[in-house]
Amino acid sequence: xxxxxxxxxxxxxxxxxxxxxxxxxxxxxxxxxxxxxxxxxxxxxxxxxxxxxxxxxxxxxxxxxxxxxxxxxxxxxxxxxxxxxxxxxxxxxxxxxxxxxxxxxxxxxxxxxxxxxxxxxxxxxxxxxxxxxxxxxxxxxxxxxxxxxxxxxxxxxxxxxxxxxxxxxxxxxxxxxxxxxxxxxxxxxxxxxxxxxxxxxxxxxxxxxxxxxxxxxxxxxxxxxxxxxxxxxxxxxxxxxxxxxxxxxxxxxxxxxxxxxxxxxxxxxxxxxxxxxxxxxxxxxxxxxxxxxxxxxxxxxxxxxxxxxxxxxxxxxxxxxxxxxxxxxxxxxxxxxxxxxxxxxxxxxxxxxxxxxxxxxxxxxxxxxxxxxxxxxxxxxxxxxxxxxxxxxxxxxxxxxxxxxxxxxxxxxxxxxxxxxxxxxxxxxxxxxxxxxxxxxxxxxxxxxxxxxxxxxxxxxxx
Numbered sequence: 410x411x412x413x414x415x416x417x418x419x420x421x422x423x424x425x426x427x428x429x430x431x432x433x434x435x436x437x438x439x440x441x442x443x444x445x446x447x448x449x450x451x452x453x454x455x456x457x458x459x460x461x462x463x464x465x466x467x468x469x470x471x472x473x474x475x476x477x478x479x480x481x482x483x484x485x486x487x488x489x490x491x492x493x494x495x496x497x498x499x500x501x502x503x504x505x506x507x508x509x510x511x512x513x514x515x516x517x518x519x520x521x522x523x524x525x526x527x528x529x530x531x532x533x534x535x536x537x538x539x540x541x542x543x544x545x546x547x548x549x550x551x552x553x554x555x556x557x558x559x560x561x562x563x564x565x566x567x568x569x570x571x572x573x574x575x576x577x578x579x580x581x582x583x584x585x586x587x588x589x590x591x592x593x594x595x596x597x598x599x600x601x602x603x604x605x606x607x608x609x610x611x612x613x614x615x616x617x618x619x620x621x622x623x624x625x626x627x628x629x630x631x632x633x634x635x636x637x638x639x640x641x642x643x644x645x646x647x648x649x650x651x652x653x654x655x656x657x658x659x660x661x662x663x664x665x666x667x668x669x670x671x672x673x674x675x676x677x678x679x680x681x682x683x684x685x686x687x688x689x690x691x692x693x694x695x696x697x698x699x700x701x702x703x704x705x706x707x708x709x710x711x712x713x714x715x716x717x718x719x720x721x722x723x724x725x726x727x728x729x730x731x732x733x734x735x736x737x738x739x740x741x742x743x744x745x746x747x748x749x750x751x752x753x754x755x756x757x758x759x760x761x762x763x764x765x766x767x768x769x770x771x772x773x774x775x776x777x778x779x780x781x782x783x784x785x786x787x788x789x790x791x792x793x794x795x796x797x798x799x800x801x802x803x804x805x806x807x808x809x810x811x812x813x814x815x816x817x818x819x820x821x822x823x824x825x826x827x828x829x830x831x832x833x834x835x836x837x838x839x840x841x842x843x844x845x846x847x848x849x850x851x852x853x854x855x856x857x858x859x860x861x862x863x864x865x866x867x868x869x870x871x872x
């Protein structure tokens with residue numbers, strides 16, 4: 410059974426990749442589907458992640474008594490994800506979203522012989538189907554208001570006529586649930602009983618469906634600055650909360666899940682800034698990175714205790730800070746982001762990420778001090794240039810859809826959220842956050858999975 414599904418997956422990826430390369434930016438429409446630049450960006454990515462997960466699963470699921478059920482649901486999940494990206498008719502989009510939510514919950518509870526797995530599947534199904542209902546009601550309402558069943562047509566209508574606010578809010582709520590942003594993060598944090606291949610596919614791709622929904626309706630959302638500000642606040646706070654969740658987890662898979670909450674929040678925040686091209690680039694890069702981490706989670710377990718956290722010497726800060734600033738300037742120059750609009754927020758976050766990477770290198774005890782000093786600029790500057798080039802390339806490919814650069818003017822909302830991030834970062838760097846029992850208890854409780862999903866004995870097969 411596995412061999413019959415793995416190679417079609419790789420062939421599908423190669424076919425989609427070749428067609429994406431040969432595509433001349435023409436938009437192909439048929440039977441309620443729309444193969445446009447967004448499809449040709451996302452579809453090969455879905456097929457590539459799916460083929461890798463299937464290849465990994467061939468050995469992981471070897472000897473499983475119910476492997477056939479796993480393989481057919483995995484194939485169905487991947488095909489519905491491709492249908493979702495291609496869907497232009499709201500009926501196709503609703504059908505694909507609902508089927509994907511149902512099969513994902515079914516795979517989360519795949520070990521139906523375990524009470525914890527069944528509970529995780531039920532919780533995921535309740536959350537995901539609630540999101541599907543909100544999405545369906547919102548899309549049907551928008552379709553009726555715009556007088557067209559086309560997702561692209563809704564966006565064109567919004568550029569000339571105001572759309573009702575309530576269905577757009579429903580769409581945002583559906584995206585929040587699918588992306589597992591707090592408080593909907595509970596279903597994702599409770600899904601640890603899922604087989605590792607399911608976790609990899611879920612964190613690398615299925616949670617991204619919320620971003621696809623936002624991107625498909627971006628022209629409509631862009632007409633409302635208030636909704637974009639709401640997206641930015643929701644995404645930014647989720648990124649902050651997810652980062653705090655990751656600090657207090659005691660196992661690898663749940664740490665990665667908390668990281669997904671943070672990364673999905675950052676993607677939604679980029680949409681709120683009007684930087685839809687950057688959001689697509691983040692969606693794909695995070696998916697590839699997270700799939701690799703989940704598929705390699707088992708080999709990351711070691712019998713040694715973690716090294717104590719080291720504070721970099723003050724003179725290394727003199728290397729890290731300028732390197733991070735220059736890396737952010739390189740990213741801004743290559744990606745075309747301006748410091749006079751909301752793009753400045755993305756550049757600032759790029760500088761923060763570069764600084765954290767620099768500090769990670771500076772505290773790498775296995776490396777000599779001289780090597781650390783040289784590695785900081787030698788790693789950061791090319792990395793910033795590559796990331797900027799990916800964002801610029803994504804913007805170029807999405808230009809025909811009008812999603813290349815819709816950056817909003819800077820607003821007080823942006824400044825307030827950036828200051829909140831800065832305050833938490835300083836609290837963490839000072840060491841007070843990690844030494845606070847009250848903060849630890851609150852974050853631990855907020856990120857805890859549902860009690861019914863905690864297995865009393867973790868099977869080695871699912872580790």
